[in-house]
Amino acid sequence: MIKFIDANIFIERWTNPKAQELIDQLDREMHCTSVLVLSEVYHKLKARKVGNIFDYLRGIMGSIAVHDFTKDDLFNALKNPADLNVNDKIHIETMKRNKVNTIISYDKDFDRDKTIIREEL
Numbered sequence: 001m002i003k004f005i006d007a008n009i010f011i012e013r014w015t016n017p018k019a020q021e022l023i024d025q026l027d028r029e030m031h032c033t034s035v036l037v038l039s040e041v042y043h044k045l046k047a048r049k050v051g052n053i054f055d056y057l058r059g060i061m062g063s064i065a066v067h068d069f070t071k072d073d074l075f076n077a078l079k080n081p082a083d084l085n086v087n088d089k090i091h092i093e094t095m096k097r098n099k100v101n102t103i104i105s106y107d108k109d110f111d112r113d114k115t116i117i118r119e120e121l
Contacts, residue, residue, distance in 0.1 A: 002029070003032070003100065004094075004102065005022075005031055005104050005105075006033075006091065006104060006105035006106075007040035007044065009022060009104055009105065009106070010023065010038075010041045011044050018121035026064050027063075027064070031063075032100060033060070033066055034066060034068070034090075034091060035069060036087060036090055038057050040087065042057060067097075072093075073090050073093040074090060077090045080092065080093070084112055084113060088110060089113075091103065092113055092115070095116060096116075102116065103116055104121065
């Protein structure tokens with residue numbers, strides 16, 4: 001079963017041994033993410049002045065499927081009644097469209113949407 005990786009996992013790669021272990025062992029058959037997630041990762045790591053962000057993201061993109069998000073994902077996200085920020089709702093819709101029902105994330109807000117499963121490392 002493929003699992004969607006949220007931005008906080010990629011961001012914690014340098015400070016959390018479990019996140020580092022997962023990132024170092026990414027598997028195209030088991031993991032995916034989205035363009036929006038990688039955008040969030042870039043934004044956060046740039047603010048932290050992490051070096052080689054481009055190479056880090058390119059490595060992720062070469063290791064796992066990176067799904068685009070669509071106008072329909074945005075439209076469906078806006079209709080989602082869960083108390084989540086819009087980017088999290090877009091992640092959920094991107095997951096659903098790609099038949100992924102589990103997200104690896106430290107963000108407990110995802111627990112508010114009962115249509116997916118959140119796992120922590």
